[in-house]
Amino acid sequence: KTLPPNPLKIGVLVTAAIGDTILVSAIGKALKLRFPMAQIDLLVGNSNRGIAPLLDGFDKWSFIDVMSPIKTLIDLRNKKYDLLLDTGQWSRIN
Numbered sequence: 540k541t542l543p544p545n546p547l548k549i550g551v552l553v554t555a556a557i558g559d560t561i562l563v564s565a566i567g568k569a570l571k572l573r574f575p576m577a578q579i580d581l582l583v584g585n586s587n588r589g590i591a592p593l594l595d596g597f598d599k600w601s602f603i604d605v606m607s608p609i610k611t612l613i614d615l616r617n618k619k620y621d622l623l624l625d626t627g628q629w630s631r632i633n
């Protein structure tokens with residue numbers, strides 16, 4: 540599948556680690572500069588959702604329950620992202 544040239548809905552997935560989540564805020568700001576018309580969502584897990592409301596660069600944030608993978612997959616598909624970025628460091632776990 541090719542990348543959409545002008546995505547209108549972008550999800551940034553970071554499911555753990557507050558420090559990693561803070562670093563990912565730079566991605567949100569960069570995406571907003573590159574795609575100013577896009578809605579940029581931050582998708583966080585239980586361990587980092589306390590920091591999510593404090594970060595700039597995202598239009599909204601959502602909780603992703605990593606302990607319920609089937610429900611999470613359904614939720615992600617229902618959000619209908621044009622582009623979903625997984626920023627996790629463990630590709631087989633995230």
